[in-house]
Amino acid sequence: MGPEQDLVEYRERLLNSMKAGVRRSTCGASDAIQVFVNQRRVGLLAGAGAEAALQVQTDARIENVQLRSEDGVLLGGLSAPEYGFRTTRISLLRDTMELRVQNYAQGGSVSAVFIPAPSLWHRARRALAGVADAAVPRPATGVAPGMRIVAFTQVLLAVALVGLVTDRTTGWMTPVRSPLPVTQTEAPWAAPLAEVTKLEQQLVDLSRMQAKAVDTIQAQQQGMAQLQRTMVKLLSTQETVASSVLTVKQEMEQRRKGATRDADHLTRVIMSKAHSAQEQLEAEIHSLTVANDQLARERAQLEQSNQELKKRLKSTGMEVSKAPVPDREKPLVAQQSEPASPPQMAEARPVPQQPPFLFWVTFSDGTSQDSIDRWVHDMHGRKGALSEGWQAVEIGPPTEPMDRFLDQIKQTKIVKAVRVSR
Amino acid sequence: MIGIGAQHMLSGDHAMPDRTTTLGRLEEVVSTVEDFDRVVLQALPILLDRAAGYTKRFLRETGQWSDDVAHEKFVLRWGAEYLEQFLVSGRSEVPCRPLFLLDSIVAKQHSRPEPFCYHSDLLTPLGRFLDGLVGRAAISRDALIALYHHCYGLGPGQIITVLGLNGSESPRIYKNFQRWRDSGWKRTIEDMGITETELHGLNEQQHRQRQRFNGEAERILRFAQAHYRKSEPDHYPCLSRHQWEDMFQQGYGIEYRIWHLALCLDCLHTAWDVGFGGASAIEKPRVTLQMQP
Numbered sequence: 001m002g003p004e005q006d007l008v009e010y011r012e013r014l015l016n017s018m019k020a021g022v023r024r025s026t027c028g029a030s031d032a033i034q035v036f037v038n039q040r041r042v043g044l045l046a047g048a049g050a051e052a053a054l055q056v057q058t059d060a061r062i063e064n065v066q067l068r069s070e071d072g073v074l075l076g077g078l079s080a081p082e083y084g085f086r087t088t089r090i091s092l093l094r095d096t097m098e099l100r101v102q103n104y105a106q107g108g109s110v111s112a113v114f115i116p117a118p119s120l121w122h123r124a125r126r127a128l129a130g131v132a133d134a135a136v137p138r139p140a141t142g143v144a145p146g147m148r149i150v151a152f153t154q155v156l157l158a159v160a161l162v163g164l165v166t167d168r169t170t171g172w173m174t175p176v177r178s179p180l181p182v183t184q185t186e187a188p189w190a191a192p193l194a195e196v197t198k199l200e201q202q203l204v205d206l207s208r209m210q211a212k213a214v215d216t217i218q219a220q221q222q223g224m225a226q227l228q229r230t231m232v233k234l235l236s237t238q239e240t241v242a243s244s245v246l247t248v249k250q251e252m253e254q255r256r257k258g259a260t261r262d263a264d265h266l267t268r269v270i271m272s273k274a275h276s277a278q279e280q281l282e283a284e285i286h287s288l289t290v291a292n293d294q295l296a297r298e299r300a301q302l303e304q305s306n307q308e309l310k311k312r313l314k315s316t317g318m319e320v321s322k323a324p325v326p327d328r329e330k331p332l333v334a335q336q337s338e339p340a341s342p343p344q345m346a347e348a349r350p351v352p353q354q355p356p357f358l359f360w361v362t363f364s365d366g367t368s369q370d371s372i373d374r375w376v377h378d379m380h381g382r383k384g385a386l387s388e389g390w391q392a393v394e395i396g397p398p399t400e401p402m403d404r405f406l407d408q409i410k411q412t413k414i415v416k417a418v419r420v421s422r
Numbered sequence: 423m424i425g426i427g428a429q430h431m432l433s434g435d436h437a438m439p440d441r442t443t444t445l446g447r448l449e450e451v452v453s454t455v456e457d458f459d460r461v462v463l464q465a466l467p468i469l470l471d472r473a474a475g476y477t478k479r480f481l482r483e484t485g486q487w488s489d490d491v492a493h494e495k496f497v498l499r500w501g502a503e504y505l506e507q508f509l510v511s512g513r514s515e516v517p518c519r520p521l522f523l524l525d526s527i528v529a530k531q532h533s534r535p536e537p538f539c540y541h542s543d544l545l546t547p548l549g550r551f552l553d554g555l556v557g558r559a560a561i562s563r564d565a566l567i568a569l570y571h572h573c574y575g576l577g578p579g580q581i582i583t584v585l586g587l588n589g590s591e592s593p594r595i596y597k598n599f600q601r602w603r604d605s606g607w608k609r610t611i612e613d614m615g616i617t618e619t620e621l622h623g624l625n626e627q628q629h630r631q632r633q634r635f636n637g638e639a640e641r642i643l644r645f646a647q648a649h650y651r652k653s654e655p656d657h658y659p660c661l662s663r664h665q666w667e668d669m670f671q672q673g674y675g676i677e678y679r680i681w682h683l684a685l686c687l688d689c690l691h692t693a694w695d696v697g698f699g700g701a702s703a704i705e706k707p708r709v710t711l712q713m714q715p
Contacts, residue, residue: 003491006491006615006617007491007494007495007498010495010498010615011470011498013612013613013615014470014498014499014502014613015466015467015470017502017609017612017613018466018470018502018505018506018509019463019466021509024609026601026604026605026606027601031597034561034563036561039653040653041560041561041653041681063530064507064511066507066510066511068561068562070562070563070564070598070601071562071563071564071565071601071602071605071606071609072558072561072562072563072564072565072606074506074507074510076510077507077510077511077514078511078514079511079512079514079515086514088513088514
């Protein structure tokens with residue numbers, strides 16, 4: 001077989017299997033039916049002769065619903081609408097499957113109800129009641145009065161039939177009717193004419209009664225059919241209304257949720273802003289408190305330094321006051337008498353001690369410690385404490401005015417900044 | 423491989439008496455389900471060629487097409503899949519224009535990330551056989567249960583033991599097996615377009631180089647399983663050893679076991695370890711392909 005022939009046969013086979021459709025399934029009535037949503041298996045409906053239902057909710061929008069037998073044959077399906085619901089009834093050989101699919105704004109739902117074929121007795125009763133369309137569901141309330149009428153008619157018919165049978169039986173049992181085994185030619189003489197006439201009359205009455213009963217039944221059937229049609233229409237309308245109400249409710253709910261969400265969002269934004277503002281305020285208060293504490297400490301230190309300075313001044317003053325006056329005049333004399341005396345001698349003289357001058361400097365980046373030490377040495381000073389990058393330097397009181405002194409310090413190459421207060 | 427102008431050939435032999443008229447009818451609005459069935463049934467060959475043509479175009483545009491019988495069969499198979507869906511779901515779309523409805527269904531399928539399982543290795547006779555089996559298993563429980571037999575050589579009793587099924591599930595497994603042997607296997611082979619000659623060739627290959635053949639089958643099987651497992655969202659995730667232990671001990675997840683283990687070789691090994699720990703008479707499942715049901 002050539003490839004072309006093979007391909008043609010394959011195509012023919014596919015077409016034939018599609019024409020065969022549902023008939024291809026070899027599953028029995030008791031086998032489960034698989035339900036697929038968007039071509040994914042979501043569950044089984046194992047009816048096995050009884051009514052069964054399956055409800056499925058999905059987060060994604062439903063595109064289609066398919067029913068497959070256990071051997072994989074596609075039995076039926078339904079294409080879902082973009083929004084809203086759609087129902088269909090799928091006949092499965094004998095049974096019926098009712099599918100309902102609904103799509104919401106987000107996600108959807110599927111309801112599948114397996115309705116088994118009614119039993120023989122049930123069908124016979126329905127046929128008698130003129131309910132030809134077994135597939136249409138009917139509410140019990142609507143059926144009950146009709147059924148009562150039909151039952152009454154049936155009873156009436158049965159009574160008539162019983163009457164006829166009794167009549168015939170009693171006729172056969174009576175002595176008049178005993179010569180039954182007569183031949184056909186003997187019959188006119190065997191039965192009295194009046195009896196035959198009476199029997200005929202009874203038969204006519206009975207047939208009339210039967211015809212009337214049949215008419216009544218037919219009328220009832222028509223009435224029932226009309227009633228059922230009305231009921232179906234009513235149900236359909238009711239379903240549409242219910243669906244519309246549901247849709248409106250959902251929309252209202254969504255809107256309400258949307259409004260609530262907006263309000264919540266606004267509240268959250270405001271609260272968030274207030275919260276952040278509060279946090280910022282707290283941070284500022286905290287930093288102010290810290291700064292305040294630092295200021296208090298510095299003030300305390302300054303006061304302490306001030307106290308020390310006062311003490312020193314006082315002690316110096318006392319020392320000065322204790323010194324003898326001639327000793328103070330002596331150098332003057334000595335200066336006058338010995339003008340060429342070396343300055344060392346003059347320096348050696350006791351001079352009133354002045355408190356050292358304290359200032360703070362920061363040095364340029366990359367300044368070595370040697371350079372700093374050399375500069376301090378050149379300044380005839382000594383290094384004090386190092387605090388937060390500021391180096392305390394103690395020197396003798398500068399002779400020039402403070403501004404100029406500070407300018408000179410600032411002009412030094414290695415000095416970055418200078419200040420006199422801490 | 424032989425290049426074939428399938429579109430021309432297919433429509434040549436089976437041309438409708440009046441193709442234009444039929445096409446015109448398909449473009450018109452049908453108002454009732456009966457009309458839909460009638461119009462569509464008359465035009466099945468045209469619709470099949472149309473769906474197959476779209477699939478061919480998709481393969482061409484994605485650089486996956488090759489002029490050979492395997493590719494022609496592939497597009498026919500998927501064309502038939504789309505047409506089957508159209509026949510069923512189209513009835514609920516009435517009133518509609520059937521031709522445009524088919525176009526929209528195919529377009530919707532082809533707009534998905536992986537509209538079908540395509541791989542060049544799946545177009546060989548062995549690949550088509552495995553693709554057909556696993557693909558069928560995604561929609562048929564009979565085929566799913568038969569996978570245990572075709573891939574690992576397990577019989578119904580062994581399947582029941584390995585999966586730890588209870589009494590109520592066991593008759594169903596036997597029933598699935600029976601139906602598969604009666605009709606399912608034959609139908610699947612026919613649907614895949616695998617000929618008797620190809621089946622015979624596969625049997626010979628397996629007979630000559632059993633280990634190599636089964637190794638190749640395992641490689642293709644893993645690919646097909648990974649694709650078709652996605653059609654089972656509830657059964658898709660692989661479980662840890664601890665979770666399998668818990669499931670087997672507690673006795674829940676019967677459906678999960680049946681569906682997932684048929685489509686996942688690694689999890690089947692884990693489940694076998696959990697269930698038997700190597701102390702069973704049943705050998706650890708390995709891919710040993712069985713052609714016949």
